[in-house]
Amino acid sequence: MSVDAVSFESFCSRFATEKDCVLALYQAKWPNGFCCPRCRHPYAYVISTRRLPLYECQACKSQTSLISGTLMEGSRTQLRLWFQAIYLHTRPAGINALQLSRIIGVTYKTAWLICHKIRHAMSLTERDQLLSGIVSLSDAVYCDRPVPSLEWHKQEQPLIIGASGEPTGKVVRIKIKKQNKVPLKNRYDCPDQEIFIRENIDPTAQVRRIVKRRIGRQRNLALVRLCLDAESFLGHTFRGIGPKHLQVYLDQYCYIWNRHKQAVFSELLQACATTRTITYPQLTGSTLIRSSRPKRQYKVGSSLAG
Numbered sequence: 001m002s003v004d005a006v007s008f009e010s011f012c013s014r015f016a017t018e019k020d021c022v023l024a025l026y027q028a029k030w031p032n033g034f035c036c037p038r039c040r041h042p043y044a045y046v047i048s049t050r051r052l053p054l055y056e057c058q059a060c061k062s063q064t065s066l067i068s069g070t071l072m073e074g075s076r077t078q079l080r081l082w083f084q085a086i087y088l089h090t091r092p093a094g095i096n097a098l099q100l101s102r103i104i105g106v107t108y109k110t111a112w113l114i115c116h117k118i119r120h121a122m123s124l125t126e127r128d129q130l131l132s133g134i135v136s137l138s139d140a141v142y143c144d145r146p147v148p149s150l151e152w153h154k155q156e157q158p159l160i161i162g163a164s165g166e167p168t169g170k171v172v173r174i175k176i177k178k179q180n181k182v183p184l185k186n187r188y189d190c191p192d193q194e195i196f197i198r199e200n201i202d203p204t205a206q207v208r209r210i211v212k213r214r215i216g217r218q219r220n221l222a223l224v225r226l227c228l229d230a231e232s233f234l235g236h237t238f239r240g241i242g243p244k245h246l247q248v249y250l251d252q253y254c255y256i257w258n259r260h261k262q263a264v265f266s267e268l269l270q271a272c273a274t275t276r277t278i279t280y281p282q283l284t285g286s287t288l289i290r291s292s293r294p295k296r297q298y299k300v301g302s303s304l305a306g
């Protein structure tokens with residue numbers, strides 16, 4: 001049975017031991033079989049005297065561990081707890097570090113780090129998947145005040161949302177990006193959309209710019225509502241997020257939304273197995289989303305193009 005559709009209890013039974021997880025992580029990391037990270041040779045000797053297996057390349061003799069080059073590199077947390085954390089991050093409601101620390105029995109700091117690392121893998125996955133086909137754009141405001149003004153409130157963050165959809169208008173994929181908070185010139189001022197278009201939309205897409213404006217009446221309510229849903233998710237699960245880490249939490253929301261609330265453990269495990277880890281200083285500094293994975297681009301919904 002697929003592990004994507006089971007309860008948490010069944011999932012824990014399926015991955016009850018480190019041995020269970022080693023095999024699954026091996027397959028996620030090397031889906032086509034072992035590949036030496038140094039010389040690409042396909043065969044290795046397995047050294048099983050450590051907590052986790054070590055692989056010695058039969059050609060160049062270099063050794064690599066199972067978690068080397070993955071999100072778990074350097075972690076002493078058991079794989080089965082990592083697996084549980086990854087599974088719990090695929091749930092539509094998400095999970096915060098305090099909840100995770102209680103469920104898998106680790107310290108809050110360890111849980112916090114695991115959550116951020118998994119979120120990092122989600123964020124990179126979302127970065128690589130461009131909007132395509134028919135794409136609608138709108139701006140929106142995170143923590144929008146009921147009575148907006150030309151002055152930005154410190155809690156407010158300008159956003160741009162892009163949504164690709166079917167000809168019927170049904171939205172199938174979204175991206176929400178935080179924008180720089182620049183002074184508003186007038187009531188119709190809105191963020192520059194060019195950077196968003198360049199970085200997030202396939203060049204062949206048909207882009208419909210719907211400019212809601214900060215205070216103007218021309219709102220795309222469907223897109224604004226999606227941003228409100230994201231804000232509600234962040235408020236409910238994380239008790240609100242400040243501007244520093246807002247983007248990766250928005251990426252997490254979009255990652256789950258874009259999978260239409262279907263559990264995606266296998267996909268997320270593969271992302272964690274192919275994403276280089278991110279350190280505590282990187283997470284707490286300003287280099288949060290430096291690329292640690294080769295940039296790949298997929299066309300999603302390309303059949304809608306034109």
Ligand SMILES: [Zn+2]
Binds near residue numbers: 038040057058060
């Ligand atoms: Zn080698």
